Amino acid sequence: MVTKLDETELKRLESQVEHGGGGAWEYLCLVRKLKIRRSDKVLKHGLLILNDPKKRSSIGDEEWTLYEQVAIAAMDCNSLDTARDCINVLSKKFPESKRVGRLEAMLLEAKGCWEEAENAYSSLLEDNPLDQVVHKRKVAMAKAEGDLLKAIECLSKYLKVFMADNDAWRELAEIYVSLQMYKQAAFCYEELILAQPTVPVYHLAYADVLYTLGGLENIQTAKKYYAATIDFTGGKNTRALYGVCLCTAAIGQLAKGRNKDDKEGELHTLAAKVLEKDYKYRAPDKLPLLTSTLKTLKLSS
Amino acid sequence: MGLGLTVGLLGVLILSHAAYSTIQYRGLLKITEEEFSGPPINVVLELILGFLLCMYAGLTVPGNFHSIHPSSEENRIVSLPENLDFMIFNHRGRVALSDSDMKLKL
Structure with a gap:
């Protein structure tokens, strides 16, 4: 971290x-x-x-x-x-070092000799079937070849054995996001949040995925995770602050006509205030842009 | 550092003196064949003073405290490490960075 x-x-x-x-x-x-x-x-x-x-x-x-x-x-x-x-x-x-053997195979990869690299990795795996790095390299190779579905398949197989590998979960989530399979990505991020509950970046990514999925319930959850990110970063994460504002606007639109929750009325105004303060301090020339954006979201007071 | 250590040493000395006084007091009680009702006041005072001095030394000598708040500057996570185990080599750097003139001298 x-x-x-x-x-x-x-x-x-x-x-x-x-x-x-x-x-x-x-x-x-x-x-x-x-x-x-x-x-x-x-x-x-x-x-x-x-x-x-x-x-x-x-x-x-x-x-x-x-x-x-x-x-x-x-x-x-x-x-x-x-x-x-x-x-x-x-x-x-x-x-005869395995670590050097791995480097050799990586060099083959960098040259673009996929088949030879694949063979090299397979022979390394024969000697030590539990070599995590080699398994990960195979996934990376599938990704480099552009075969993301194969990468997902390899990675899921790998994660069945090495469930505690957070980096691998993160990689899987990123691949799913790049394929727009947000439900699966959300599952991966849930796994990551369970494993490391104090890392704000995972909360943020999970909230992003939920917001992208859409739907009233998902956006309400996303807002909570954005709020958690703000909590962990002391309000210094601009993306999370924007997330809260956008979620509030989206909830307002989706829940139109229904009775509004007065309890949630405070969070987004506070977020907007912090955003304004931050912009005033760090980028004063962009401040009018922010104010107009917040106004279109009907959040600025 | 020097001050904290001296204070700590002084605290330990006072505590040992309190221990010595207690042993002496027990000896005295045995000789006079009195019942033990409570520690003498000078031992209690020494214990309190020694404890305070040792605590001061223990808090200052080892160094500064680190923040435990997740939002403090030293704990606030701004980014994750790049996933280097999954790094791939066919990216735009292949074109942009290829003409490196440096070589490893063997």
Whole structure:
């Protein structure tokens, strides 16, 4: 999970490293810890460290982790030669290693040799049928080939065994959303909320899915989940604030003619107020836009 | 740091003195063959003082407290990690980033 503190630290280190202020190794460590995809920067600064024998020896045994990190970043940036070189160094150091074997298969993937990569992964699975990463790579490969239904099938099979893998649930939810299968996506997000009830991003995503599904009941639930997101983020999540406003407008439209709930009258005005305050502080020139939007939603007081 | 540690040491000293006084008091009771009615007032005072000093040291020496509120700056989750286990390589970066001139020196 990337907290606000991590984010500011990452931004600080990134600008420091980009302007030649040093701290490249700390930056690479933070990127690895937070699992952030900054392949171009990892490739650039990682190679600078690896090409300098003095810097390389100063990080000690972590050198091999860095080789792996740079290899994956190089595949992501399509510098396949660099990836090849890194993997060669690693396989010289660790012959017969499964982890290096995985990298080899990933390189095949990056080259686009799907069948060979598939064979490589299958042989890795024969040695260790419970290798989670390889299972996930197979799903990713199906996704890369554009066969999302196969990816879903693989992922469901995987989740039957590894039910506690939150990342996989999230991936499945995202695939379902991209296929507009919102009911299934909602199920995945419910699973995620059950597993990690304090992560506001899951609440937000679930609320988005419910709002998209539509219908009075779903939108009422969505509003509750937007409210939970606001609760967990201290009202600093703009999307959740907008969500509450939109839900209220949608409920007002759907429940037209029926008796209105006076209890819910306060939440959206508060959300609108916070939005206005936030815009005044961070983007004053966009404020008229916000006020007119809120007015069309008939929310501004 | 130095202050907290000194205060803590002082607290421990006072507590040990209270223990020593208690042992002495028990010895005295045995000699005078009196019934135990309650601890002497100086031991109680020492215990309270020692406890307060130790508590002060325990709260200040180990460092600052972290926030437990989910909405505080250090706990507020702004984004999820990218799902790197499922990363795929055929994206637009393939075209945009391909001409990297850096190579690994072997």
